Amino acid sequence: MSFCFCLSLSLGGLFFTILQHLTRAGWSVVVRRVAENVAGVLPVLAVLSLPIVVAVAAGWPDSIKDVYEWRGFDPAAHVAEATPAATAHHLLLKKQAFLNPTFFTIRIAGYFIIWWWLVGFFRGNSIRQDETGDPGLTSAMQSRSALSMVLFALTTTFAAVDFLMTLDPLWFSTIFGVYFFSGGNVGFFSLLALTMCLLHRAGRAQKALSIEHFHDVGKLMFAFIVFWAYIGFSQYMLIWYANLPEETGWYLIRQEGSWKLMSLFLLLGHFVAPFLALVSRWPKRDPSTLIAAAAWMLLMHWFDMFWLVFPHAEQSVVSADPRLDTIHAAALVWTDGLQCVTCLLGVGGIFVWKMARNMASASLIPTRDPRLHESLAFENI
Amino acid sequence: MDISGRVNGEFDNTWDDPQKRSPLVPEHYKFGDVTEQVCGVTEAWRPPKAWYVAFAISVSLLGLLGAMIVYLFFTGVGVWNLNNPVGWGFDITNFVVWVGIGHAGTLISAILFLFRQKWRTAINRFAEAMTIFAVICALLFPGIHVGRVWLAYWMGPLPNQMAMWPNFRSPLLWDVFAVGTYFTVSALFWYCGMIPDIATLRDRAKGPIRRFAYGVLSLGWTGAARHWHRFERAYLVLAALSTPLVLSVHSVVSFDFATSVLPGWHTTIFPPYFVAGAIFGGFAMVLTLAIPARQLWGLKEIITARHLENMCKIILATGSMVGYAYGMEFFIAWYSGNPYESFTFLARAKGPFAWAYWTMISCNVLAPQLFWFRACRRSIPIMFFVAMCVNVGMWFERFVIIVTSLSSDYLPANWGGYRPSWVEICTLLGSIGLFMTLFLLFIRFLPVIAMAEIKTVMPAAHGTGAHAFDYNPDEPKEHPQVSEGRQ
Numbered sequence: 016m017s018f019c020f021c022l023s024l025s026l027g028g029l030f031f032t033i034l035q036h037l038t039r040a041g042w043s044v045v046v047r048r049v050a051e052n053v054a055g056v057l058p059v060l061a062v063l064s065l066p067i068v069v070a071v072a073a074g075w076p077d078s079i080k081d082v083y084e085w086r087g088f089d090p091a092a093h094v095a096e097a098t099p100a101a102t103a104h105h106l107l108l109k110k111q112a113f114l115n116p117t118f119f120t121i122r123i124a125g126y127f128i129i130w131w132w133l134v135g136f137f138r139g140n141s142i143r144q145d146e147t148g149d150p151g152l153t154s155a156m157q158s159r160s161a162l163s164m165v166l167f168a169l170t171t172t173f174a175a176v177d178f179l180m181t182l183d184p185l186w187f188s189t190i191f192g193v194y195f196f197s198g199g200n201v202g203f204f205s206l207l208a209l210t211m212c213l214l215h216r217a218g219r220a221q222k223a224l225s226i227e228h229f230h231d232v233g234k235l236m237f238a239f240i241v242f243w244a245y246i247g248f249s250q251y252m253l254i255w256y257a258n259l260p261e262e263t264g265w266y267l268i269r270q271e272g273s274w275k276l277m278s279l280f281l282l283l284g285h286f287v288a289p290f291l292a293l294v295s296r297w298p299k300r301d302p303s304t305l306i307a308a309a310a311w312m313l314l315m316h317w318f319d320m321f322w323l324v325f326p327h328a329e330q331s332v333v334s335a336d337p338r339l340d341t342i343h344a345a346a347l348v349w350t351d352g353l354q355c356v357t358c359l360l361g362v363g364g365i366f367v368w369k370m371a372r373n374m375a376s377a378s379l380i381p382t383r384d385p386r387l388h389e390s391l392a393f394e395n396i
Numbered sequence: 397m398d399i400s401g402r403v404n405g406e407f408d409n410t411w412d413d414p415q416k417r418s419p420l421v422p423e424h425y426k427f428g429d430v431t432e433q434v435c436g437v438t439e440a441w442r443p444p445k446a447w448y449v450a451f452a453i454s455v456s457l458l459g460l461l462g463a464m465i466v467y468l469f470f471t472g473v474g475v476w477n478l479n480n481p482v483g484w485g486f487d488i489t490n491f492v493v494w495v496g497i498g499h500a501g502t503l504i505s506a507i508l509f510l511f512r513q514k515w516r517t518a519i520n521r522f523a524e525a526m527t528i529f530a531v532i533c534a535l536l537f538p539g540i541h542v543g544r545v546w547l548a549y550w551m552g553p554l555p556n557q558m559a560m561w562p563n564f565r566s567p568l569l570w571d572v573f574a575v576g577t578y579f580t581v582s583a584l585f586w587y588c589g590m591i592p593d594i595a596t597l598r599d600r601a602k603g604p605i606r607r608f609a610y611g612v613l614s615l616g617w618t619g620a621a622r623h624w625h626r627f628e629r630a631y632l633v634l635a636a637l638s639t640p641l642v643l644s645v646h647s648v649v650s651f652d653f654a655t656s657v658l659p660g661w662h663t664t665i666f667p668p669y670f671v672a673g674a675i676f677g678g679f680a681m682v683l684t685l686a687i688p689a690r691q692l693w694g695l696k697e698i699i700t701a702r703h704l705e706n707m708c709k710i711i712l713a714t715g716s717m718v719g720y721a722y723g724m725e726f727f728i729a730w731y732s733g734n735p736y737e738s739f740t741f742l743a744r745a746k747g748p749f750a751w752a753y754w755t756m757i758s759c760n761v762l763a764p765q766l767f768w769f770r771a772c773r774r775s776i777p778i779m780f781f782v783a784m785c786v787n788v789g790m791w792f793e794r795f796v797i798i799v800t801s802l803s804s805d806y807l808p809a810n811w812g813g814y815r816p817s818w819v820e821i822c823t824l825l826g827s828i829g830l831f832m833t834l835f836l837l838f839i840r841f842l843p844v845i846a847m848a849e850i851k852t853v854m855p856a857a858h859g860t861g862a863h864a865f866d867y868n869p870d871e872p873k874e875h876p877q878v879s880e881g882r883q
Contacts, residue, residue: 168716249667253663385415
């Protein structure tokens with residue numbers, strides 16, 4: 016979960032970097048390096064993905080079969096006919112061509128190779144330009160940005176399918192990749208706003224970063240909050256309205272018991288409250304408010320990931336041992352909660368460490384970008 | 397290339413240099429040149445001959461539309477070949493297509509405005525006009541397909557003594573509200589943005605009728621700083637209001653299909669996929685109209701090659717999103733393990749409507765791939781060809797979605813074919829007539845380019861141009877288009 020959280024942030028950074036080249040943006044030059052540094056964590060995330068990938072590939076420890084149910088699928092198993100288990104067996108048999116450890120490993124490796132290459136290309140050339148000041152590098156990045164965007168879209172979609180959607184191997188939704196992408200961008204823009212404001216407070220890049228850039232990043236954060244809500248609503252509304260059993264199960268477990276409150280909290284905290292808070296002009300132009308909003312959204316994005324992952328983990332624990340009494344279940348929830356926090360601290364810590372290293376290794380802004388002057392002079396009117 | 401940026405007499409600004417932004421308008425242009433060129437379109441004593449030819453054809457088609465509607469009303473919806481199971485055919489296809497075309501205008505004016513894409517200024521006005529006319533065509537179809545048209549007002553929630561209300565849970569009703577709102581806001585936005593330009597026309601008007609008409613329409617605009625201040629605030633607010641509308645309208649249209657349980661209709665990606673498709677089809681229509689218009693009225697230095705290239709890129713980008721959605725649908729149809737879903741998708745590609753499906757794929761997915769190549773984005777014939785392909789392809793996309801899914805659902809006993817009647821085909825042609833008639837009248841009588849906005853993106857507006865304000869209307873002018881041959 017924490018891994019997906021960080022992954023989505025980095026992918027958001029990568030998306031932003033590619034997008035700026037694709038649109039030949041001028042205003043964003045001074046904030047682009049931060050995005051490149053966030054994307055630059057991807058190689059470390061490749062290493063951090065190993066526990067998941069190796070566990071799936073090796074089928075060890077056994078608990079991976081609780082996490083990814085399809086990993087524990089045995090095609091030869093005999094199940095009683097006309098039961099839910101038989102249906103599941105039948106479906107998993109059909110999906111075996113996609114949901115098998117070998118192909119899973121190959122896919123994940125493929126995504127990271129592509130991302131690594133994209134980060135290397137865009138971040139590398141940007142840093143190279145700091146030294147050479149060669150505008151040709153900008154042209155080169157621009158000309159490759161379109162194809163990179165296509166690669167990015169495909170890899171991100173399927174990464175979302177692989178890591179998150181297959182947690183429930185029977186469930187499916189065509190919009191899922193877009194949902195992951197939209198949430199990741201909310202997280203990324205929050206992180207970007209937070210980093211910029213903190214850098215500014217710490218007295219770094221003060222001449223380059225201005226309230227105008229904060230305002231624009233705030234606008235993008237706001238836009239993606241709304242976009243996330245739009246995508247989330249589209250998915251929920253259509254599944255709710257059609258009410259087909261093979262789809263509603265996914266939402267059903269999120270509407271029962273304590274998850275009901277959590278789902279409502281997600282709606283309020285991830286959309287309603289920030290929407291109201293950020294819709295005006297001034298909060299985006301006031302660093303203190305922006306910092307608070309960005310920190311909150313970062314937290315909410317983490318909660319969104321929690322909401323995507325955890326109901327399945329809980330389901331598998333409960334289904335594994337139906338005799339669990341309430342005290343045990345409560346104890347499990349507490350240890351789970353503790354694990355969540357420690358895991359976030361661990362993975363998040365590594366993420367921040369790598370991001371900080373990236374920031375230290377190159378100038379904080381692309382000092383010789385040919386469009387730097389546009390960005391420096393940029394004003395919202 | 398000479399000093400004014402012309403190559404072989406054509407203004408070329410498609411070059412790309414990261415150190416310098418290429419100009420959107422030739423650098424030697426003064427504000428007055430823009431006014432002269434744009435006002436010239438409507439002030440000319442006679443429009444070009446091509447306008448008359450196009451207008452004659454359009455009005456004839458409009459007459460055909462009227463005849464078809466009269467025939468429909470007096471005979472009944474049976475004149476359309478709609479029956480079980482295909483209860484929606486050309487009518488809803490045309491509705492979705494026209495609403496879709498209506499998306500580009502507001503996207504250009506609202507979203508590109510918020511994204512500070514300055515090149516939108518040359519194309520926003522007529523794209524917005526196109527939006528409004530397309531939505532008028534779209535609104536026509538649900539109105540006439542209801543069977544008992546004299547009760548169409550029941551779609552509105554009118555209090556009545558029978559306490560009868562429309563079904564608020566039906567996406568079809570949401571459609572009425574969504575498209576209605578969209579039409580209202582788009583029309584307001586279009587008109588609001590046009591006020592300064594209408595005032596320009598008023599000030600230059602020679603005849604009393606023109607002076608009076610433009611005078612009324614320009615709402616007493618004087619160009620005072622206070623007017624501009626209010627205007628810009630209003631414009632920003634309308635842009636912010638229209639932006640969610642661009643997304644919501646076609647999302648709601650997609651709900652018409654996606655809230656059902658029909659295989660091929662019910663899939664969660666429908667809302668963003670429909671929106672991308674709408675923008676895709678809308679931009680193709682903008683290109684289709686812009687290419688002949690700039691040629692006929694000599695606007696090539698205002699709607700420049702770079703504008704066209706940018707539109708090609710947007711077509712490529714939104715076309716890729718549509719391709720992504722096609723791919724995702726196919727993947728999930730297989731991945732879901734649902735035999736009905738996979739059947740529907742295979743039936744589209746191989747069944748009785750395979751010809752429509754492959755037309756759609758080649759027009760929507762294959763043709764825009766040409767735009768990966770710079771040469772294709774700069775060649776007018778290729779651009780026009782691709783735009784026409786997309787126009788056709790997007791019509792077929794809706795046709796494929798609607799008809800294939802309806803014709804073969806869960807029960808084989810319930811399957812059936814569909815073949816449009818001549819009335820349906822003539823109604824479609826007639827709606828094109830309605831659209832073109834309105835558009836041609838617009839070109840003739842209203843400012844086709846947002847002059848005031850173009851001027852804000854010219855260097856002169858930022859105090860860097862050499863001849864910012866030395867425009868004297870009495871001075872004999874050398875028209876930039878005329879001087880082309882001398883280069």
